[in-house]
Amino acid sequence: MGKKIAVLGAGSWGIAIAGLLRANEHQVTLWEFNKADCDALLKNRIHHDKLPGVKIDEDVLITNIVNEAVAGSEYVVLAVPAQKVRDVCNALNSLISTKTCFVNLAKGVEMGTLLRMSEVIEANIEMADIDRIATLSGPSHAEEVAAGIPTSVVAASVNDKFVEDIQRIFSNKTFRVYRSIDLTGVELGGSLKNVIAIASGILQGMGLGDNTTGALITRGLAEITRMGVKLGADPETLAGLSGIGDLITTCISRHSRNRYVGDRIGRGEKLKDILNSMVMVAEGVDTCRSAYEMSRKYDVEMPITDEVYKVLFEDKSPKEAVVDLMTRPLKDEVWR
Secondary structure, eight states, rough: OOEEEEEEOOOOHHHHHHHHHHHHOOOOEEEOOOOHHHHHHHHHHTTTTTSTTTOOTSSSSSOHHHHHHHHHHHEEEOOOOGGHHHHHHHHHHTTTTTTOEEEEEEOOOTTOOOOOHHHHHHOOOOTGGGGGGEEEEEEEEEEEHHHTTEEEEEESSHHHHHHHHHHHHHHTTTEEEEEEHHHHHHHHHHHHHHHHHHHHHHHHHTOOHHHHHHHHHHHHHHHHHHHHTTTOOOOHHTTSSIIIIHHHHHHTTTTTTTHHHHHHHHHOOHHHHHTTTOOSOOHHHHHHHHHHHHHHHHTTTOOOHHHHHHHHHOOHHHHHHHHHHTOOOOOOOOOO
């Protein structure tokens, strides 16, 4: 008998994960907060805008009522955007038991509080225990997971026994889950790489070359590692799937929403117009604000993040940002 699992959020990643868990023979309920979208999913079992061509299994229950979704669920999977996790946690507060386990899929740092997603969950759900909170991260575009393209990710929790359970629940012949107890490193790697992916898109939109992108990814990893280590992460984690693995994938993939935003910025469009035209969320935009604040709060040098912030929110030209990065004082090639 499979586990009873609620997947909260019916965007592309929520739909893909619901399908994966159902294929692994778990009992899955998918919650969509928007009533009209929920009705359309119930009727068609396809979200043509967010994950076209992928039909939701008939055995996956779909609901717009959150207490129906989580009732009796052993595991709650949070597949909502990072800046919405707090709202969902508040809605769950009186609905879950002391034994409920949480798996976060969001890749972001909360604006204002600068909390990682596991910290948001623990702080806002009274019954949540950090020993029963995990984050799943790594190079894992929903489009490819839903198509059964081989994918490897990492699940992290401070509780090694719990993360072994997550491995077993999610793994199958096309989806391999590694485990880690470095929750800080896994969450920061998955979040901060989205800012670098926006930068990668900007370079693409400007028509710059592979040399530039290769340098960006490498030095982007250096500043992600600096921040991670400052906050207690293991640098080896950031050399793994949730760090360099996800960073490379998000910086080069046609599926990357963050790279897409950057590409349009590099072509001269305004951020407001780009975001208004998008159906899905590019997490890196809000995380860029958080990362910029973190670099100042913790006194960590993050020059690429600084320049992306200035391009997105202070109308600095991408060309000027590239020149300023290239003409910084010369230094050793280290992440420290």
